[in-house]
Amino acid sequence: xxxxxxxxxxxxxxxxxxxxxxxxxxxxxxxxxxxxxxxxxxxxxxxxxxxxxxxxxxxxxxxxxxxxxxxxxxxxxxxxxxxxxxxxxxxxxxxxxxx
Numbered sequence: 001x002x003x004x005x006x007x008x009x010x011x012x013x014x015x016x017x018x019x020x021x022x023x024x025x026x027x028x029x030x031x032x033x034x035x036x037x038x039x040x041x042x043x044x045x046x047x048x049x050x051x052x053x054x055x056x057x058x059x060x061x062x063x064x065x066x067x068x069x070x071x072x073x074x075x076x077x078x079x080x081x082x083x084x085x086x087x088x089x090x091x092x093x094x095x096x097x098x099x
Contacts, residue, residue, distance in 0.1 A: 003067040006045050010075075014038035032082040039075045043068065 017038045018030065046068045050060040081087055 002049060003046075003063070003071065006042055007071055009042040009045070010035065010039045013042045032079050036075055036079065040072070043071055043075075046071075 014030075014035055017034075022030075046064055050064050050068075053060045053064070
């Protein structure tokens with residue numbers, strides 16, 4: 001539950017970054033590489049339960065390690081996948097269904 005909640009915080013943290021650090025001009029969807037830093041800031045919340053487990057049980061729970069690594073891996077893989085023609089074709093097909 002904690003990993004799922006932290007995963008959802010990407011958008012909320014990114015809004016703060018876009019509000020205060022976005023260049024002036026008309027709003028546009030940010031490129032995928034811009035979303036990596038806010039996600040890593042949100043993923044810092046995983047440090048709290050890891051430290052808690054370390055201090056109370058002597059080791060962190062494996063879910064935090066494997067789940068946190070999976071969150072970071074997915075976030076970093078979003079960037080190279082988002083520029084492929086296959087992804088653009090898939091996303092275009094999904095958008096065509098919505099219209």
